[in-house]
Amino acid sequence: MIFDFSKSPQFAIIRQDIYQNKIQDIPAAIYSSLMNFAFDQIQPEQTVAIAVGSRGIDRIDEVVATLVNFLTAKNLRPVIVPAMGSHGGADEKGQTDILFGLGITQSTVGAPVEGDMAVTMAGQLSSGVRIFMAKTAFEADWIIPVNRIKPHTKFNSPVESGLCKLLTIGLGKAEGAREFHQKAVRHGFGIIEEAASAVLRLNKVLFGLAVVEDGRGKLSHIEALSSSDLIEKEKDLLKEAYANMAKIPLNHIDILIIDRIGKDISGIGMDSNVTGRHRDIVGNFFTAPYVKRIFVRELSPASDGNANGIGLADVTTSRLVNKMDMEKTRINAITAISPEKAAIPVHFDSDMECLRVCAATAGISQLALARVVRIMDTKNLQYFQASRAFEREILSDIKLEITSAWSPLKFDNQNNIKQLQVNS
Numbered sequence: 001m002i003f004d005f006s007k008s009p010q011f012a013i014i015r016q017d018i019y020q021n022k023i024q025d026i027p028a029a030i031y032s033s034l035m036n037f038a039f040d041q042i043q044p045e046q047t048v049a050i051a052v053g054s055r056g057i058d059r060i061d062e063v064v065a066t067l068v069n070f071l072t073a074k075n076l077r078p079v080i081v082p083a084m085g086s087h088g089g090a091d092e093k094g095q096t097d098i099l100f101g102l103g104i105t106q107s108t109v110g111a112p113v114e115g116d117m118a119v120t121m122a123g124q125l126s127s128g129v130r131i132f133m134a135k136t137a138f139e140a141d142w143i144i145p146v147n148r149i150k151p152h153t154k155f156n157s158p159v160e161s162g163l164c165k166l167l168t169i170g171l172g173k174a175e176g177a178r179e180f181h182q183k184a185v186r187h188g189f190g191i192i193e194e195a196a197s198a199v200l201r202l203n204k205v206l207f208g209l210a211v212v213e214d215g216r217g218k219l220s221h222i223e224a225l226s227s228s229d230l231i232e233k234e235k236d237l238l239k240e241a242y243a244n245m246a247k248i249p250l251n252h253i254d255i256l257i258i259d260r261i262g263k264d265i266s267g268i269g270m271d272s273n274v275t276g277r278h279r280d281i282v283g284n285f286f287t288a289p290y291v292k293r294i295f296v297r298e299l300s301p302a303s304d305g306n307a308n309g310i311g312l313a314d315v316t317t318s319r320l321v322n323k324m325d326m327e328k329t330r331i332n333a334i335t336a337i338s339p340e341k342a343a344i345p346v347h348f349d350s351d352m353e354c355l356r357v358c359a360a361t362a363g364i365s366q367l368a369l370a371r372v373v374r375i376m377d378t379k380n381l382q383y384f385q386a387s388r389a390f391e392r393e394i395l396s397d398i399k400l401e402i403t404s405a406w407s408p409l410k411f412d413n414q415n416n417i418k419q420l421q422v423n424s
Contacts, residue, residue: 003359005352008367009387010406011374013422017399018215018246018382023222026059027066030209033224034070037207044075046141048206049134050111051171054084054098056264056302056379057148057211058219061103064146067209068111071144078111080104081137083145083170085177086335087263087306089328092117101302119173123198129183131168131195132176142206145171149210149237151245153272154282154336155189158235161267163208163225164196174335181337185281193231200227212237215246217379246381247274248289249400250373250390255358256291257374257385259420261309262300263332265377268341269309270296274378277312280338289373293358297351297417299323300377308332311343314361315354317416318347350415374409376420383422385409 023029048071052064064080071078080099088094096115099105106112114136122133137143145166152160159165169180169192183191199205205227212221221240225233248256261269272278275294276287296313298320299305305325310316311333321344333342348354364370374385383403386394394400403422410418 003356003364003367005355005367005409006411007408009370009372009389009408011372011385011387011409012402012406013404013420014384014386014394015401015403016246016249016382016384017401019244020214020216020218021220022214022216022218023220026062026219026222029222030063030066030224031070033222037224037226039074042074042076042142042206046076048076048078048142048144049081049137049140050078051081051083051137051143051145051166052099052104053147053166053170054082054087054095054263055148055267056102058213058217061108063209063211063222064104065109067144067146068109072110076142079136079140080109080111080113081134081171082113082115083134083166085169085172086174086331090117090174090331090335094328098304101304117173119175122202123195125191125194125198127183127187127191129187129191129195130179131198132172132179133199134171134173137171140204143167143204144206144209146209147211149212149234150241151238151273153266153268153278154280157189157193158238159193159196159231160238162234162238163210163230164192164234167199167205168192168195178335181335185337189282196231200230203227205230210234210237212241212244214244216382220244245273248373248375248381248384249397250386250393251289252371253289253291253373254362254364254371255293255295255355255373256289257355257372257417258294258296258313258378259374259376260298260300261296261307261377262303263306263308264300264302265379266309268312269303269307270312271378272312274381275312279312280340282337292362295354295358296320304328306332307342308336309341310345311341313345315357316345316347317351317354318349321347351417352411352415374420383420385420
């Protein structure tokens with residue numbers, strides 16, 4: 001059977017009502033959060049390592065620049081330390097290049113960036129897990145971790161992705177990231193909280209700066225957390241992040257089309273909390289929205305060739321494969337004990353060929369009845385396309401609105417899907 005997606009099924013653009021609460025004045029929010037902190041322990045000219053990760057956090061450059069200004073006004077000497085484990089090809093240039101792409105350079109934030117990959121062993125857990133820390137941070141007088149609190153793509157725990165993970169895995173550079181991921185196979189990712197407690201006992205963390213995003217990926221909450229209650233406050237903020245998170249509001253999808261994946265979107269390219277699909281040695285899951293086939297079209301330019309997570313797709317395009325930096329992808333996937341996430345799916349020259357393979361292997365007998373959803377990526381879910389098989393479910397959901405006429409997908413003369421146009 002030949003499936004022709006240029007004729008059927010019909011699609012419409014859907015608008016989803018997503019929680020939004022964008023902070024308008026970031027400096028005011030940061031200064032307000034720091035207002036009640038007593039800084040009696042600091043001395044003039046002390047060095048402060050600001051640990052920053054690699055994800056595409058909303059306005060992270062403005063957050064860091066504000067923090068640098070605050071510290072400089074207190075006669076401290078801030079330095080930016082990339083805290084991103086093995087990302088960027090596990091080398092100094094790659095990690096500083098990632099920060100450059102986020103708008104974080106000495107000229108933009110007012111503090112030097114020290115990307116040296118050298119680490120110091122900062123402690124060891126009773127289980128034998130070693131805690132490594134970037135030498136630049138370990139030798140500084142103080143450390144301030146800056147990170148987004150969010151659900152992790154690999155595991156569920158009271159502490160997932162945030163300040164604790166940054167202090168232990170991210171700041172541990174390649175060696176620390178490798179140590180934690182390998183030991184998690186046996187001990188589980190609860191070791192992050194245990195290790196974070198050990199790092200905090202070093203009395204080097206001045207405070208942590210936590211940010212939470214709304215459902216549209218905009219900063220909605222900024223809070224400075226004291227080292228004494230950082231872990232417990234992070235747990236509370238994780239609950240807030242879960243409540244804010246946007247998801248695909250339709251279930252039992254035959255084909256999920258994802259326009260792009262990338263490290264700037266999710267640690268594994270496409271957030272498994274959105275796709276409902278994950279697999280690696282520490283656990284597999286298949287949850288809502290229960291997708292039979294995932295088709296990924298492009299690699300985000302901001303991912304810099306790192307296609308970690310492509311192995312979670314069933315089908316992709318040859319153009320995406322050709323854009324992959326194989327070394328960066330392999331290093332990231334292997335360090336994260338997930339070589340399967342670097343596995344390249346079957347791939348074809350055109351989107352039409354990819355869709356035909358998806359349809360032929362998803363048990364679809366009538367294309368007009370196929371349940372197909374198309375999203376830009378797993379971070380931008382306010383607008384998406386859905387096939388007409390979902391019409392009744394869409395009309396019954398007060399948070400969903402059909403914003404276009406029903407029509408087949410539009411393809412260019414290379415049989416690739418045309419860019420989605422929405423009025424946001």
